[in-house]
Amino acid sequence: MSAPAIGNILETILYVDDMARARAFYENVMGLEAGINDQFMTAYRVGNTMLLLFKRGSRLEDQEMPNGDLIPPLDGAGPVHFAFAAAQQDMEAWRAHLEGHGVAIVSTVRWERSGTSSLYFRDPDGHVVELAAPGLWGIG
């Protein structure tokens, strides 16, 4: 039996220790706009995907919805690595933007197979964020 179809990865979750600090980074530095949010979660639409910040330790138990359905424990640890897509021609603008906000570029990697490059830096919780051109993976 073959699996039904899957679309994109829809949600990527980062666990953060200080929601205000994390929001300042993802909104003021990365330029994301908060959607649904409370003290435990902030949701950002990122193209056709979602970045969710979860306060670490807030998802250790089932969460009961008004209709009685249960969201299972979703807590996690970290740090983790993830990447945002950015256009190759914007990489130097991103470098200047990040450095202008005092964000150190940990590394720049030029990928032979795609001719693109990636910038790596850390968010306030130590997650290693990458800005990568989709062409790295043959995504147009």
Add this chain to the structure above:
Amino acid sequence: MSAPAIGNILETILYVDDMARARAFYENVMGLEAGINDQFMTAYRVGNTMLLLFKRGSRLEDQEMPNGDLIPPLDGAGPVHFAFAAAQQDMEAWRAHLEGHGVAIVSTVRWERSGTSSLYFRDPDGHVVELAAPGLWGIG
């Protein structure tokens, strides 16, 4: 200074203890097809996004590329939560498919705000996987 544009979240990483076990799940159960892979990483294209499995403990040090560039340490911990997009009309087919592979559905959540539902289950490393309709986040 406003930030340059961001596209989708391009890469989401899961840290796994047993690459063969994790691959069996993501390929045989979830139906993904492996791209670039070695003993430390398996890359899956998922729509216009990438799921990368990293062997836990294999990314503790810089990795030097043939051109001398350094990929920084990318190791992480877990488990984490993430979601694949799936069509709402495929959710019951997904439930049958997963149960047919012996994967227990941890919870089913019906979302009032979107009228969609999500299935939650665990992968072999304890990551909580969700199948969610993009309409949950207003993504068409």
